[in-house]
Every structure is written in C-alpha cells, then in structure tokens.
Amino acid sequence: MGLTRAESEDRGHGVWAEVDLGAIRHNIGILRNIARGAEVMGVVKGYAYGHGNPASAQAMLEAGATRLGVARVAEALHLRDAGISAPIHVFTEPPPRSADTMIDHDLTATIYTEAFARELSEAALAARRRVPVHVKIDTGMHRVGLLADDAVGAIKAIKTMEGIVIEGAWSHLAVADLVDHPFTRKQLDLFVDVVGRIERVGVKLRYRHLANSAATLSVPETHFDMVRCGIAAYGLWPGPVLVGSADLRPAMALRARINQDKVLPAGERLSYGLDYELPKTARVVTVPAGYADGYDRRLSGRADVLIDGRRHRVSGTVCMDQFLVDTGDHEVKVGAVATLIGADGSETVSAEELAGHIGTINYEVTTRIPSRVPRIYLNEGA
Numbered sequence: 451m452g453l454t455r456a457e458s459e460d461r462g463h464g465v466w467a468e469v470d471l472g473a474i475r476h477n478i479g480i481l482r483n484i485a486r487g488a489e490v491m492g493v494v495k496g497y498a499y500g501h502g503n504p505a506s507a508q509a510m511l512e513a514g515a516t517r518l519g520v521a522r523v524a525e526a527l528h529l530r531d532a533g534i535s536a537p538i539h540v541f542t543e544p545p546p547r548s549a550d551t552m553i554d555h556d557l558t559a560t561i562y563t564e565a566f567a568r569e570l571s572e573a574a575l576a577a578r579r580r581v582p583v584h585v586k587i588d589t590g591m592h593r594v595g596l597l598a599d600d601a602v603g604a605i606k607a608i609k610t611m612e613g614i615v616i617e618g619a620w621s622h623l624a625v626a627d628l629v630d631h632p633f634t635r636k637q638l639d640l641f642v643d644v645v646g647r648i649e650r651v652g653v654k655l656r657y658r659h660l661a662n663s664a665a666t667l668s669v670p671e672t673h674f675d676m677v678r679c680g681i682a683a684y685g686l687w688p689g690p691v692l693v694g695s696a697d698l699r700p701a702m703a704l705r706a707r708i709n710q711d712k713v714l715p716a717g718e719r720l721s722y723g724l725d726y727e728l729p730k731t732a733r734v735v736t737v738p739a740g741y742a743d744g745y746d747r748r749l750s751g752r753a754d755v756l757i758d759g760r761r762h763r764v765s766g767t768v769c770m771d772q773f774l775v776d777t778g779d780h781e782v783k784v785g786a787v788a789t790l791i792g793a794d795g796s797e798t799v800s801a802e803e804l805a806g807h808i809g810t811i812n813y814e815v816t817t818r819i820p821s822r823v824p825r826i827y828l829n830e831g832a
C-alpha cells in the first residue's frame with residue numbers, strides 16, 4: 451500500500467509529490483479502450499513527466515501498456531536496473547559509441563541515419579545477435595527522422611545490414627493537440643505513403659506508429675498498430691481543446707507542510723523585492739517549496755494554493771525554497787498542508803491552471819519538479 455498524506459508528513463517531508471499509481475493504471479485502461487486493439491506504449495521519458503520512474507513505468511505495464519518510450523539511453527538503463535524487462539524504445543539515436551550498451555540492455559533503437567544503423571548492426575553481430583529497430587520518418591515536424599524522399603533509399607541500405615531487423619516505422623505529429631488542424635492530415639497522408647513504399651521494397655513492418663496522446667484521443671486513423679501516450683497516461687490533457695474528452699484522472703498532487711505562521715500588521719511587506727504589502731493585519735504562513743522544487747518564480751502573486759480546502763494567493767515573490775501566503779483571517783497553523791497542485795476538499799489547482807499563469811503547458815509544470823522532491827506513491831500494486 452502507498453502512504454497516506456498523514457504518513458508522508460510523518461516522514462518529515464516539507465514538500466512532496468503524491469503520485470497515484472491507481473490513476474495511471476486507470477488512464478492506461480481508458481487509452482487501451484480508445485486505441486481498440488492497437489498496442490499502447492507508455493511514454494515515460496523526463497522521469498515519467500515528473501511522476502517518477504520506475505514506479506510510473508511499472509504501473510503502465512501492469513495496466514496493459516506493452517512497451518515504454520524514453521528519450522535517452524540513461525533513462526532506459528534506469529528502468530532496466532529496476533528490473534523492467536518490457537521493450538523500451540529510445541526515441542532518438544544516441545551519441546556515438548552507445549550501440550554496445552543498447553544491445554547489452556535490449557533497448558529498441560530508433561534509426562534515421564545509415565551511420566548509426568551500421569554501428570548498431572556491427573555491435574549486434576559482435577554479440578551474435580540480430581536486434582529489432584524502428585525507423586523514424588520525418589513527416590513535417592523536422593526534429594529528427596529520414597525525410598520522406600530519402601526514406602526508401604536509406605531503408606534499402608539498412609535492410610542489408612545483418613545485425614538489425616526493421617520491425618517498425620514511425621513518425622511524430624506536430625499539431626495533433628489542435629484538433630482538426632490540416633497539417634495532421636498532411637502528416638498522416640505522408641506517413642501512409644512512405645510506409646506503403648517501404649513495404650513495397652519488401653520490408654514487413656510489424657509496428658507502424660504515429661499517434662501521441664492528442665491523436666489517440668481525437669484521430670482514430672492515426673492509431674495503426676500502436677499509440678504512444680505520455681501526457682494522457684498521467685491524467686493530464688494534451689491541449690485545451692481536448693479537456694474532458696475522456697475519463698482521465700490526474701495522477702499527481704504537489705503538497706507542502708507549512709513551517710511557520712505569524713500575525714503581521716497592515717503595511718508590512720513580504721519576501722524578496724518587498725513586492726506584496728499586507729492590506730490589513732493578517733496571518734502570514736511560510737510554505738517550504740520554491741522554484742528549486744519546480745514551483746516557478748513567475749507564479750509569484752499569481753497562483754493559488756489550497757489550505758483547508760480554501761484558495762489563497764501566493765503573496766510576493768517565490769524564492770528558491772519557500773514562499774509566503776497571506777491567509778487573512780484564516781487561522782492557518784504550522785503543520786497545515788498546502789496543496790500546490792491537486793485537490794483539497796472541493797477545490798482543485800490543476801497543472802493546467804499553473805501552466806496558464808506562466809505561459810507554458812502542463813507537461814512542463816510536472817516535468818520540472820526535480821528529484822529533490824520526494825515522490826510518495828499511492829495505490830501501489832495492481
């Protein structure tokens with residue numbers, strides 16, 4: 451069983467992130483239903499968008515995700531070291547001389563240059579192995595990938611390399627969160643065209659995959675053999691247009707325990723810059739969380755926190771490790787819990803709400819919560 455909030459406080463954490471693994475499992479179940487037969491890859495790069503690995507990855511696998519996706523080899527090794535044996539895709543080619551490591555740990559490589567394909571093939575042959583790879587096609591986002599016109603030529607060369615087998619082809623959508631954007635259709639059509647040309651040169655693709663969370667939720671034609679879901683697996687929305695489009699549950703709450711309370715007279719000013727002036731005599735409490743905990747400094751004077759189910763505005767500047775809240779007549783005492791993200795009673799502060807204050811997206815809000823903030827896992831074990 452996971453820890454209750456009271457138990458996590460007993461452990462003396464000033465600030466902590468509660469991650470409900472039951473919510474992650476629930477969300478994967480919902481995404482599997484929506485994907486209708488296509489496999490679901492759980493995207494767990496960026497420390498599972500801040501939710502924490504290996505627990506988040508494990509929860510996704512328990513709920514039926516069949517594969518995991520990460521950005522870097524080191525992220526994959528962290529999962530392997532934790533005993534996870536499911537296929538793990540690394541979304542970009544690694545720096546030179548990582549091929550042996552990838553082979554040793556059974557990582558599924560993304561390929562888009564002949565140079566890396568050759569390096570991987572040679573490493574596989576040296577280990578007396580033949581390893582599956584997935585070819586990345588650039589259908590218009592222009593991060594990494596083979597351009598459509600170059601893909602078939604490159605694949606003809608890659609398929610002669612004896613240490614690797616082309617198991618899949620994939621691409622990534624640039625604007626799937628903007629539902630009905632014509633560029634998504636353009637990318638989809640190009641992907642279908644390139645995949646067809648690859649198959650016509652004799653490569654049987656076991657996996658064709660294109661959809662991220664937004665496309666999984668809103669464009670069924672993109673599902674193919676597998677969908678790659680990150681943000682929705684954590685119960686967060688890929689964009690404002692999709693809010694409420696499925697029964698997703700946010701998995702993370704960020705909470706902190708108030709470590710000082712004072713009553714200060716009207717006219718006193720708070721925190722760095724003395725930007726906030728008390729309009730009347732009021733209780734002022736200190737929250738031991740700051741921008742080193744991923745609580746952005748631009749939330750100063752803008753964000754609300756929840757204490758005893760009531761909203762209070764962050765008063766003055768967010769510091770590196772703490773910020774202050776004028777709670778007025780609300781008699782908040784040391785030891786009370788402030789909810790920075792999540793629900794308290796009938797009130798909720800969402801990651802989307804914080805993102806709106808600072809001009810970013812919910813992805814960044816949770817992903818920036820660093821490892822110094824302990825993760826408290828709720829509902830461990832399926």
Ligand SMILES: Cc1ncc(COP(=O)(O)O)c(C=O)c1O
Pocket residue numbers: 493519541622661662663664678679680681682688
């Ligand atoms: C290659 C790839 N696939 C899938 C995803 C998952 O995207 P989302 O979190 O929007 O589902 C990402 C994340 O950015 C990605 O880089």
